[in-house]
Amino acid sequence: MERVNFLIESSNERISCLLNPEQLTVKRQAGTTARRSVGGLLGARLQDDDPLLAAGGGVTELELDLLFDTSLQEQPVRAGDVRELTRPLWRLAEAGGPGPALARVRFLWGKSWNVPGVILAISERFESFAASGAPQRSWLRMRLRRIPELAAPQATPAQTQPPAPRSWTAWPPGLDGLPPAPADTVEIQGDGLNVGSRLDALAFEAYGDPAAWRLIAQVNQLVNPLELSAGQVLQLPLLSGFGRAVGARDEA
Known part of the structure; x- marks a missing residue:
């Protein structure tokens, strides 16, 4: 099992868990669309496949199986309920605050994986319950869609002040500035x-x-x-x- 991390960009909160099994699935859907005419889909009488047009864009998704276990935490910060560890990811899958801003999270694994995305779907299976009924282990399955990186803010060019208008009483260049006799x-x-x-x-x-x-x-x-x-x-x-x-x- 490999340890991976999720970074919630809005709060810089880091969530650590195990990737189990030690694998992940990456899916890609190309940005294509069926070629259509005014009357509908164009037929291809002599072709086995419908004609396509490149629409641009596309979708890349990651499917991950994660393990959260309170027994793997060190005392005295060990959680009494494993849902305390997975709750931040559930919040990202729920409706965010007002406005169209996405709840961005970043998947980090070593130096090879650094994927910004949003959680499309999440499911959780609990095991190893305490006497109080609190689950101690969680098998969490997640579907993460990759999103573009945020554009870096461009530096605002320095505001250059226009030169002050020269007074008609100013001396021409080359003089010492003293009133001539x-x-x-x-x-x-x-x-x-x-x-x-x-x-x-x-x-x-x-x-x-x-x-x-x-x-x-x-x-x-x-x-x-x-x-x-x-x-x-x-x-x-x-x-x-x-x-x-x-x-x-x-x-x-």
Whole structure:
């Protein structure tokens, strides 16, 4: 006789028993179905067997004869009734809790057998009764259907936060972050919306890069770079390595 184990996945409870006789039966039913037409089953006049179609899937079942005996337990944990040992398996064969979840159990035998399944049928024959009528030995027959392994939970990809929108007052890359010293001034002509009076046009004229309008807005502490008024005087910073101020351009 060989000792085998059943692991109840919902509670991690392990049930130990003997496989007697030392054998088990494995049955497989292929996933096929009879080929049918609109009117019913297709006949095969010149064939001995009905035509079949592969439907996928199938059924694999294990039939086991198990032995539970209280005399094989060690004191002081010996059960007074062998049904205390087999009751967890009976519960798995009964209706489970609410919902469609199956009562999963895993059949374990050495390193060669590790089969997840559900109990389809169970029967029990009792022997060796105590004076109180409590049975001490049980011959239990079980039919176990194999089920797929539970899919491992997939790791949730790390949520990447989008980069914070860059403020229009941020300095362009490559600068030291310090406000540049004013080098020249310019007077706004118009309302700041015309081509000749917009900050991007002034930045292109002064530095050759319209993106430098942020520097002009930062130095002059402009809340809204589009709200400029005629006659407003703006300071133009001198940036070494970035460009040249209007005054330097005019001198050239």
